[in-house]
Amino acid sequence: MVKNTIAIDAMGGDNAPKSVIAGLAISSVRNPGVEYIVYGDENKLLPLLKKRDNLKKVVKVVHVDDWIRAGEKASKALRRAKTTSMGQAIAAVTNREAGAIVSAGNSGALLAMSIFGLRKLSGISRPALAAVMPTVSGEIVALDLGANIDCSSQNLIDFSVMGIVFAKNVLGKPNPRLAFLNVGVEENKGGTIIQEASSAMEESHFSKYYAGYAEGNQIINGNFDVIVCDGFSGNIMLKTAEGTAKLCSEYLKQVFSSSILGKISFAIGRSSFIGLRKKLDPRKHNGAVLLGLNGIVVKSHGGADSISFAHAVDLATEMSVGNYNELIKKELNNLKSIH
């Protein structure tokens, strides 16, 4: 079945194709029954696959000797859709040979090629980039994280539908609470676009999930499951959170290395700190999904190692096997029958 097949761009990312194949080996153990079509240079791929017994039965290699480079412009990449590993992997989803595609390659190219190749889902005004972020008590899905710099109120509503379906089916929250990212929680905060979208949510089929506005410091307090915003502020939010977490760990490292007591303290608490590092491990949240297209597109971090890439493949698998796009279509129909 198509939904059990994932297309893989094996040539994108700093550590490709090695970490791609190693990542597939990890994900495959966690997802028995799933098959992969792997696009890339077979001279590099076949020796890597030789060592992976568990992949032999589930991987089909399609030889492509060209690939999109990291610095390449999206407009130029678009013209090379037919000849590159990224383009052919996306085409596998377009042709319904696979339900999802994963790439660690050039983000701009992947977005442009995916939108062009897969087309928008009927009823969705714009696709959005979504990712899972950690909170005090669990996880949250946030979108858009950079696919759309400017957004209309209709875009925000569509993002909300996609976010709610994601939270229900991927995060396993039957009654997700959704908030719009804003500069305050009072009704009159933010611009007219966000206020219009907010009124529309309150009057919609989704009002039961809609919790109003959330400020930047509230997104991680565990009170929400979905955060919706325009791609500009979403990107700022995601990257500021990443940068601040890094700053904190930098400060902590300084504390432990600045004195003998600090070093002893670290040695004694070592196992707890390793636990903390595991908890904060960004590799567990690797994989941003481009939602709203006829097929699931997952962008892995360009610097992904095997553990990281495996999480991106897990996410693509879960969404494809779980029929995510069919669920969105159903919710959109529900929304329209009310309005």
Next chain:
Amino acid sequence: MVKNTIAIDAMGGDNAPKSVIAGLAISSVRNPGVEYIVYGDENKLLPLLKKRDNLKKVVKVVHVDDWIRAGEKASKALRRAKTTSMGQAIAAVTNREAGAIVSAGNSGALLAMSIFGLRKLSGISRPALAAVMPTVSGEIVALDLGANIDCSSQNLIDFSVMGIVFAKNVLGKPNPRLAFLNVGVEENKGGTIIQEASSAMEESHFSKYYAGYAEGNQIINGNFDVIVCDGFSGNIMLKTAEGTAKLCSEYLKQVFSSSILGKISFAIGRSSFIGLRKKLDPRKHNGAVLLGLNGIVVKSHGGADSISFAHAVDLATEMSVGNYNELIKKELNNLKSIH
């Protein structure tokens, strides 16, 4: 002299007027020669001042028995400018009795009343809210943090001028490096407004300070001294950083309390952790400044304690005594003579 006098709204904030007077006592020791006009209920203020010998000679109390409440709307507050402690403290700056005003009261009311009462500096298209944030290697000033939801390219250029003067004179960086907050560092990132402002900066008198775009994860890496953005994304950035820092310290607390070894580790590293907590202490960065008006307006956090409020008063003092507004006027003239 006016610039050595600071007007204080003693009735704003959760802990007013107690933490206000205690904060003044701390700041006054650090800033000898500075005087304060304190607006508020003298029945509450005089007993508090009685205990503070070092304030007796430098504080003048002006009795006002009304004040702006926390939840009050800005439009309603504006009508009560003449009868409230906040309104009268701002008027002291308008009338040139003081060079700066500090309030821990209602933010929206303070912004509206200040803009209405003090008027914009000539040559500045819009005032902006600025604050100092910690980085890996020092401090950075960021603006706008929420005074303007939408910004034109001219607004961003004006914020840049104000930010550069701030970095030079308040942060003590003779050659500040300024970046616009954006979703990528390439020239074509962001919308047309930010791109226009970027081109204008490159061709301006300030090109030597202009370092291009910075992403959310780069603001704290120590490579920049000034971050300029619209008030919506700036507010998201600031609050996301606050929230994430809190999440990290929450996780850390869990590590130290989750096991006996964690507790022992904390006990041994105690002094280092206290050092870290001091370093991260948000009270040291209390005080957001509304730049671009005829007078300095400093908003203290509403929940400020005395240490926190003292930092806000320090900031107001430094900017008033240092003739910050005159320096901005000079830089604006330089800018115009080039264009």
